[in-house]
Amino acid sequence: MDDAKRRVAGKVLTYLGLFLTGAGMLGGLQPHLDIARSEKVMAQVTGNDIAYRQPGLFGFRLQLKWTAVEGEQRTNITTPVRAADETAARRTYRGRHLEVGQTYEFSTSPGDPNRLQPFLAYNWDTFGRFLLITLAGFLAFAAGMSLARRAPAVSE
Numbered sequence: 001m002d003d004a005k006r007r008v009a010g011k012v013l014t015y016l017g018l019f020l021t022g023a024g025m026l027g028g029l030q031p032h033l034d035i036a037r038s039e040k041v042m043a044q045v046t047g048n049d050i051a052y053r054q055p056g057l058f059g060f061r062l063q064l065k066w067t068a069v070e071g072e073q074r075t076n077i078t079t080p081v082r083a084a085d086e087t088a089a090r091r092t093y094r095g096r097h098l099e100v101g102q103t104y105e106f107s108t109s110p111g112d113p114n115r116l117q118p119f120l121a122y123n124w125d126t127f128g129r130f131l132l133i134t135l136a137g138f139l140a141f142a143a144g145m146s147l148a149r150r151a152p153a154v155s156e
Contacts, residue, residue: 003151010148017141024134031126038107041066043116045098046074050086057082058089062098064106064116075116094119 047063062077083089090096095118098104109115119125 007148007151010144010146010151013140013144014148015144017137017139017144020137020140021134022137024130024132024137027133028127028130031120031130034110035107035120035122035126037110038117038120039113040105041068041108041113041116042103043106044103045100048095048098048100050089051078053086056084058086058093060089060093060095062095062118064118066116068114073114077116077118094125 043064043066045062046065047061049061050058051061052059058081060079060081062079063074064077065072065074067073079093079095081089081093083092098118104118106116106118107120109117
């Protein structure tokens with residue numbers, strides 16, 4: 001590759017890296033604001049097991065109860081998990097760490113404080129995609145700068 005093409009490719013990669021870095025950082029802002037705006041509720045896990053089985057699909061039912069101003073509240077949250085067998089399904093289920101009988105702090109929906117969002121938290125499931133986009137942006141930026149600096153400046 002001659003110097004002019006290398007320099008142009010470096011600049012394209014640099015700007016692509018800047019775009020991806022910005023997109024990843026701004027993309028993570030929305031879930032962060034949702035977590036910051038939501039109220040927290042202490043809820044007890046009353047059930048957390050497989051509700052139904054179909055070939056290649058397992059449905060996990062998370063049962064929660066908590067005390068609100070209106071009195072005791074209960075909810076069931078069913079999460080489908082695609083997996084070949086039960087062990088793989090239990091491994092990939094996002095609520096596998098929630099133990100029956102334990103009390104945990106959960107976020108509520110900013111618009112409806114009676115709606116729990118048990119998987120909304122500062123975790124890989126919520127922010128992993130944005131972290132990978134930001135990391136790809138940093139790598140593209142570094143590769144672009146390296147390419148652009150190796151090629152001597154084009155003088156006319």
